[in-house]
Amino acid sequence: MSKRFIHYFCPADIESKYALMVFDDENNHFVPLTEYYQYQLGRVSESTALSYLNILEPYFCWLKNKSLFQGARVDWTNAPLAIKSAIKQYLQKELGCKVRDQDSHEKVFLTNKSKKTVNHFLSAIKAFYKAMIKLGLYDHPNPLVNLDLLGQNIEISGDRKNRQRMPQLAGTEEPISYRKVTDSYFKIINDEWVPEIISDWDLPYKIYNAGEKSNWQLRDEVITRFMFETGARISEILDLTIGDYRNRLDKHEFSAYNKGSFKRRTKFIRISPETLKLLIRYINVERPKYANNPIKFDKLPDDEFIFISQRGGRYQYTAFYNNWTKIIGFAGIKLNPHKARHWFVTSRLRGIYESSSSKAEIEEKKKQLIGYMKWRDSETINVYEHMYDEEKYRDIHEQMIQTYSFREKEYLKNKKMNKPTAVANVVTKQNKNFEEDWLNDLYEGMD
Structure with missing residues (x-):
């Protein structure tokens, strides 16, 4: 060992x-x-x-x-x-x-x-x-x-010659563009943040199935579904209160804080009707068994945490993580909870491209996703898109290799039998709806 x-x-x-x-x-x-x-x-x-x-x-x-x-x-x-x-x-x-x-x-x-x-x-x-x-x-x-470095007194000059730099709040100086x-x-030196692209679209269902095998509690099932359906961080989910649900008019939504918002509720998250049913069952049946104040939902104070431990206090991340490791053990994979957030963004981005009919519609839906995720830097989605484009290229390339393999086998087969090759007439996903003008334009662009 x-x-x-x-x-x-x-x-x-x-x-x-x-x-x-x-x-x-x-x-x-x-x-x-x-x-x-x-x-x-x-x-x-x-x-x-x-x-x-x-x-x-x-x-x-x-x-x-x-x-x-x-x-x-x-x-x-x-x-x-x-x-x-x-x-x-x-x-x-x-x-x-x-x-x-x-x-x-x-x-x-x-x-x-x-x-x-x-x-x-x-x-x-x-x-x-x-x-x-x-x-x-x-x-x-x-x-x-x-x-x-700590002993050095590093000063950054302002736009006005021989004057001290004004604070950023004043708005009179150009923002500092470097770290x-x-x-x-x-x-x-060469560090660059790269998101994880989770291309396994069945990942949530594999985790749900593993959870059932591990005999998970309803609380952990609801939290896991929240992770994959909302894209929220696990810490944001565990901090949800009864008031966060009451604050939203839509019954499938919750107010939530964002990273760097100092616990202020600056965004909302949405869950599916199926997850809402499970949440209601958890609050009405499982939660009262451990609550210090086992009263009905409509009488619970706003500051009560939705997810609680067996001692009745807030469900801590360490306790959840301990249960999470048991669940993914049944799935036979290594996966930390934050990967659910990457899966959510990847799947949403793919859905945007597949459901949009124009570039303008794609851009509008991307803005909505950026707003929902509350990214401080809107350029974050560009990094995901770059990785997503690579995934799309892999799919196209895989199809191309399959076509090559098929044509090669047909060629060798016909050559052995001294037959004229007929593979030129094979219709594949690659040459369906093929436009010859597009290829001519490509050749011209390579000059």
């Missing part, structure tokens, strides 16, 4: 200061990561804290068993020089990066072998040492912070 660090959530019937505990590859309690996760709760979302933990556990296992600095294993408590050396090794050997040394920092170049989690790992390990310093468990400066200077010691 391979060595690894692992965490266990605190059982519902046990009182503990820790939401979970981390154990090393020898089943010893690994206090630093346990304390780190607990420290992060309340500072970042539960999903972010758990994702940081999941990405740090393999690193600390590698650090304990494979790291090397000046002929010895590196301990997480070592001075910054040793920690930086270990992280550089990990980036190169385990995450597939190229790292180039600069005067005061390291440049990290992503390659075609790099894992998608590089940026997430660097954020997580930087946050880890920040937490350890705050908790008094690490006696050195943060190894992931560029101390030389804020980062204080990170490891800087990713």
Whole structure:
């Protein structure tokens, strides 16, 4: 069995200061990561804290068993020089990066072998040492912070010569078009956010089927359907209240907060009639079994959370994630909850193209999708479109290869039998409705 660090959530019937505990590859309690996760709760979302933990556990296992600095294993408590050396090794050997040394920092170049989690790992390990310093468990400066950069006084000049730059609120200066200077010691040079394109249109049904096999609770079934039908983040769904349902006139809609809206309800989400029926059954039948205040829906206060734990409090992300891993285990796939959001956007974009009759209609529906998702940067959809175009090309190319294979077999078959080839008359999806003028225009454009 391979060595690894692992965490266990605190059982519902046990009182503990820790939401979970981390154990090393020898089943010893690994206090630093346990304390780190607990420290992060309340500072970042539960999903972010758990994702940081999941990405740090393999690193600390590698650090304990494979790291090397000046002929010895590196301990997480070592001075910054040793920690930086270990992280550089990990980036190169385990995450597939190229790292180039600069005067005061390291440049990290992503390659075609790099894992998608590089940026997430660097954020997580930087946050880890920040937490350890705050908790008094690490006696050195943060190894992931560029101390030389912190000592510099970087000023950005304004549009008016020899004048201090006016604040952005004044509206008198051109906006700054480049990124804020980062204080990170490891800087990713060629990083670009790429969304996940989930092209398996049956994915939700596979998860629903796995949920039934795992004997899931009605609460988790409703939440999972919310994820695939609304495109909302799991944290937004778990924070829904009774008032969020009452605030909307349409019975299939809920008010919801958006990332960066500081819990203000700035958007709405919609569910299907089938999911609404399941939600009503959950609220009327399953929820009262665990509620501290088991009264009927119409008398519940607005600030009551819709989804609650077996203790009657808000259903926490860690508890949901624990159940989620059991569900996807029955599906035989690896899938984090956020992938449902990517699936939703991908399927909506495909639906827009397939249901629209003009370019103007496509653009209008895209604007509606951008508004619904509440993307701060409307250019986000362009990234999805680029990936979606690649998916469409793959479909077309696959059809073309199938046609090539068919024509090749027919050619060889007729050649063996000394028959004139008849494949020129074969009608396929490629040459149906074919317009010769289009091909002529293409040739002219290649000149």
